[in-house]
Amino acid sequence: MPGAPCFTDGTEAGLLRSMAEAGIGAAVTVPVATKASQVPTINALAAAGADPRLIRFGALHPQGEDLKGQVDFLRSHGIPGIKLHPEYQDFHVDDPACFRMYELLQAAGLIVVFHAGWDPGPFTRDHSRPEALRRVADRFPGLRMVAAHMGGYRMWDEVERHLAGAPVWFDTSAACEALSGEDLARLARRHGVERVLFASDSPWFSQAEALRRIEAAPFTEAERERILWRNAEELLGKGKGMERG
Numbered sequence: 001m002p003g004a005p006c007f008t009d010g011t012e013a014g015l016l017r018s019m020a021e022a023g024i025g026a027a028v029t030v031p032v033a034t035k036a037s038q039v040p041t042i043n044a045l046a047a048a049g050a051d052p053r054l055i056r057f058g059a060l061h062p063q064g065e066d067l068k069g070q071v072d073f074l075r076s077h078g079i080p081g082i083k084l085h086p087e088y089q090d091f092h093v094d095d096p097a098c099f100r101m102y103e104l105l106q107a108a109g110l111i112v113v114f115h116a117g118w119d120p121g122p123f124t125r126d127h128s129r130p131e132a133l134r135r136v137a138d139r140f141p142g143l144r145m146v147a148a149h150m151g152g153y154r155m156w157d158e159v160e161r162h163l164a165g166a167p168v169w170f171d172t173s174a175a176c177e178a179l180s181g182e183d184l185a186r187l188a189r190r191h192g193v194e195r196v197l198f199a200s201d202s203p204w205f206s207q208a209e210a211l212r213r214i215e216a217a218p219f220t221e222a223e224r225e226r227i228l229w230r231n232a233e234e235l236l237g238k239g240k241g242m243e244r245g
Helices: 012-022 036-048 067-076 096-108 130-139 156-163 181-191 207-216 221-236
Strands: 026-029 054-056 081-084 111-114 144-147 169-171 242-244
Touching: 012 026, 012 054, 012 207, 036 067, 067 096, 096 130, 130 144, 130 156, 156 181, 181 207, 181 221, 207 221
Parallel strands: 026 054, 026 242, 081 111, 111 144, 144 169
Antiparallel strands: none
């Protein structure tokens, strides 16, 4: 994001330092392929990662020529999912041209994290609205979807109308800072706390501050436990202390 502050230096070592300072045991990294040609390289790097504290997602691009081959590569290398950013990648989430990609991801059981809602960059900001994400969820009921930023950054009225309660996960990235603790807890309960994942949107936001805001919000201890690690454990099949980096 042009002009935005960064809370790490963007390197793996910087992320691990931030995690250690915040007391976070593991993080999910979610790269975005802004060009279709970047996909094989990103996925090869994800497959080569060895540090158990980093759960590496891969990438796809809707305009990629070998979607099935890349999905097969991800699955065969144990990579649990991908990130799509409809603003950066210039596609609408409910465009029928994307349906083949969703079908492949659904069949492979891979997770797809969507940037959701408004983005502060120089974009049209209408590529991943909550209503469109709901149409995708309804059409692909077996697709394991995560709608970032509590379902739609700065579109939370639309989230409540169209997406809250749907069989998708929300993550808390950037929403921790934009919503009051009371509104964050209310929206999480409206959606279902069992489908909310702690996330910081590092390096754009501080992991330690995101964690502090979850701890300060009026959740019960059981709710906080689910958000901070148990939901991610169930979704990813991994251990305690995970968050989306």
